[in-house]
Every structure is written in structure tokens, then in C-alpha cells.
Amino acid sequence: xxFRAVLSNDGVKVFLxxxxxxxxxxxxxxxxxxxxxxxxRVKPDVNNNSEIQVFAKxxxxxxxxxxxxxxxxxxxxxxxxxxxxxxxFKSAGQAMEAVxxxxxxxxxxxxxxxxxxxxxxxxxxxxxxxxxxxxxSGLSEYREPRLPTPDITMEFPDPRNVKAILERMKALDxxxxxxxxxxxxxxxxxxxxxxxxxxxxxxLDVQQSKSNDDENENDDAMSVRxxxxxxxxxxxxxxxxxxxxxxxxxxASLHSEKVLLCVVKDQAMVLYADLQNSLGSLxxxxxxxxxxx
Numbered sequence: 001x002x003f004r005a006v007l008s009n010d011g012v013k014v015f016l017x018x019x020x021x022x023x024x025x026x027x028x029x030x031x032x033x034x035x036x037x038x039x040x041r042v043k044p045d046v047n048n049n050s051e052i053q054v055f056a057k058x059x060x061x062x063x064x065x066x067x068x069x070x071x072x073x074x075x076x077x078x079x080x081x082x083x084x085x086x087x088x089f090k091s092a093g094q095a096m097e098a099v100x101x102x103x104x105x106x107x108x109x110x111x112x113x114x115x116x117x118x119x120x121x122x123x124x125x126x127x128x129x130x131x132x133x134x135x136x137s138g139l140s141e142y143r144e145p146r147l148p149t150p151d152i153t154m155e156f157p158d159p160r161n162v163k164a165i166l167e168r169m170k171a172l173d174x175x176x177x178x179x180x181x182x183x184x185x186x187x188x189x190x191x192x193x194x195x196x197x198x199x200x201x202x203x204l205d206v207q208q209s210k211s212n213d214d215e216n217e218n219d220d221a222m223s224v225r226x227x228x229x230x231x232x233x234x235x236x237x238x239x240x241x242x243x244x245x246x247x248x249x250x251x252a253s254l255h256s257e258k259v260l261l262c263v264v265k266d267q268a269m270v271l272y273a274d275l276q277n278s279l280g281s282l283x284x285x286x287x288x289x290x291x292x293x
Contacts, residue, residue, distance in 0.1 A: 001070035003033055004101040005063045012098045012115075014279055016089035018056050021251035023082045025050045028131065030142045031111060033068055033076045036060060037280075041142040051287045052244055055144055058280035064097065076102070077134035080111055088113040088126035095124075103127065145285055147270070150262035151236045152180045155205040156271060159259055162188070163249040165199045170242045172197060175289055179237040180263050182206055190242075207260075236263045238288040245269075248284045256282065 007015065018040060022029055026045035033039070042054040060066040070076050092098035092115035099114040110127040132138075156162070169176055169190040179187040184204040190197045248271055256273035263269055266288065273282040 001072075001076050002068065002102065003076055004065070004067045004099065005038065005060075006065040007063050007098050007100065009094075009096060009098075010277060011058075011062055011279060012089060012092045012095065014275060016086070016093060017251055018282070019082060019085040019089050021247070022054060023086055024247045024250065025052050025054065027082060028079050029054075029082050029085070030134065030139070031078050031080060032139065032142075035068060035074050038063070038066075043142050050244065050247070052248060053145060053285040055283045056280065057282075058275075059278075062279040072136070075136075077139045078109075078111060078130045079132045079134060080128050080130055084128040088128050091115055091124050091126045109133070144283070145268070147264050147268060147285075150270070151265045152182060152234065153207040153260065153262045154180060154184065154186070156259040156261040157186065157201045157204065159249045159256065163246060166242055166246055166249070169197055170246070174242060175239050176242045176245065177237060177239050178263075178269070179235055180261065181233055181235045183233050186261070236265050238263060238265070238269060240269060240286065241289055244286055248286055251282065 022040065022042055026042050026048055030041040031039070032041055036059070038058045038060065040054070040056040042052070044051045044053060068074050068076065088111075089098075092113055095115035097116055099116075101112050101114070103110045103112040105112075105127055108127075109130040111130060112128065113126045115124045115126075134142075165188060166176060169188065172195055173190045173192055175190075177187075177189045177191070179185075179189070184202060184206050186201040186204055188199045257276050258274045260272040261269070262272065268288060269286045271284045271286070275282060
């Protein structure tokens with residue numbers, strides 16, 4: 001199997017930001033490469049007490065050059081240590097561009113990052129050892145969860161503002177209650193026996209979940225269509241682990257252009273972010289702790 005891709009300096013910085021955010025969640029991640037997409041995938045990590053699933057997808061157009069060959073329909077899935085990815089992407093942080101390729105130094109399979117330094121025009125190579133190569137069945141463990149149609153799908157406020165608020169709430173409790181409504185309101189609340197703190201966001205764009213007819217046309221459970229009118233106000237409340245929400249917002253607050261919130265009652269909060277410069281997308285799946293009526 002062969003793989004080689006070239007990424008600009010701006011793209012390398014986004015990759016570094018993703019790797020640093022993943023490092024807070026897990027020790028390992030999957031890099032899945034096809035003819036159309038380059039992906040980072042993370043499943044829940046029991047050892048790190050994290051239930052978050054992450055899927056970062058980059059279109060091949062984000063690269064200035066992209067080539068892949070394999071006997072598995074030109075698909076390659078590898079597992080690497082996230083800390084090694086962070087180190088490799090840091091080495092390319094000041095480079096004009098970085099070349100990603102599969103190598104085998106000293107007979108050790110590696111995902112290698114070769115950076116062209118701006119100041120010296122010299123190449124700096126960092127090898128990220130591949131801990132395993134996944135088969136199609138092995139990759140299925142890193143598949144995006146299948147969820148029902150979201151109860152509410154809406155615009156998410158500026159992640160930087162939400163992050164600052166939750167940092168204060170974290171000192172009061174481990175959990176935050178989040179309530180979303182079809183009127184475009186979003187409330188974060190912490191309440192204990194001695195103190196209560198609430199923050200309101202209003203005027204957020206809301207999208208109406210698809211109807212049953214739409215499901216016959218498109219089987220994607222997360223697809224939505226825009227609607228500005230609702231017959232009645234619907235509210236959905238969930239309880240979330242503040243620390244895990246903060247981990248999710250760490251990256252979204254820095255590199256996203258638009259963030260969409262999907263709430264599936266009793267199951268999950270999903271954040272979908274469009275990355276800057278149309279590089280791709282980032283999706284976080286965060287299970288709820290409990291659901292509130």
C-alpha cells in the first residue's frame with residue numbers, strides 16, 4: 001500500500017489543533033484514508049474515562065497533492081499514538097508545507113511527516129509508528145454511531161463564549177443542564193443546594209428535523225432542513241459532564257467557522273463544525289449523563 005499527500009502550512013496548523021484536542025480524550029486514534037477523504041477517528045476511551053467519539057474529515061481538495069494505493073479498494077486504516085502525532089505536527093508548524101507518507105524505516109511501519117522549513121528550506125522528518133493496520137471489520141469499531149433524528153438541531157453559540165461560561169460553572173458542579181428550544185433559545189444551568197447559575201443564548205437559528213417522507217428519500221439520520229416556523233415550542237433538556245463538554249469545545253473554539261448543535265433526547269449531544277477555509281468538518285458525539293423532562 002502507498003500513500004502520499006502534501007498539506008499547506010494553514011492545514012498543518014489545523015491538524016495540530018485536532019491532534020492536541022484528541023490528546024485530551026484518548027491515547028490512540030485511527031487515520032482512515034480513501035480516494036475522497038482523509039479522516040481522524042476516535043472511539044470512547046475507557047482508560048481515559050472519555051465517552052466522546054470524534055470524526056474529523058478532510059476533503060482531498062484540502063491537500064495540494066494526494067495519492068493513495070491499496071489492494072483494499074484504495075482504502076487504508078491505521079492506528080497511531082496521538083502524542084506522536086502531536087510531536088510530528090509540531091515539527092511542521094513553521095513549515096511552508098508538510099508531506100505525509102507511509103514509510104518503513106528499519107522495517108517499522110510509520111506514518112511520516114516531512115516538513116519543509118521556511119527559513120532553511122531543509123526537510124525535517126518525524127516518523128509516527130503505526131501500532132496496527134485495521135481491516136474493514138476492525139474499522140467498524142470506529143464507525144459513527146447510528147442515532148435517531150435529532151429532537152432539535154440549531155446553531156451553536158460562539159464556542160469561545162460557551163467555553164468561558166462552562167469554565168466558571170465547573171467550579172460549582174461536575175454537571176451542567178442544557179436546554180434547547182425550537183424558539184432559538186439555549187440555556188446552560190448549574191444548580192446545587194447552595195448556588196444556582198444560568199446563562200441564556202437567544203436568537204439562534206433553528207433547523208427542523210426531517211419528516212418521515214424525507215427519510216424515504218435520504219437514510220441519513222442526521223440530515224436536516226431549514227425551517228423558520230414551528231407550530232409549537234419544543235424544549236429538550238439534557239445533563240452533560242462539564243469536563244467532557246469543555247474538551248469538545250477546546251478545538252471548536254479555535255478552528256471552526258460554524259458549529260451546529262444536535263440534541264437527541266436521552267442519548268447524545270452532537271456538535272458538527274465546519275472547519276476554516278473549507279478544509280472539512282469535525283463531528284463530536286457526547287453521550288448525555290441523564291435526560292430531564
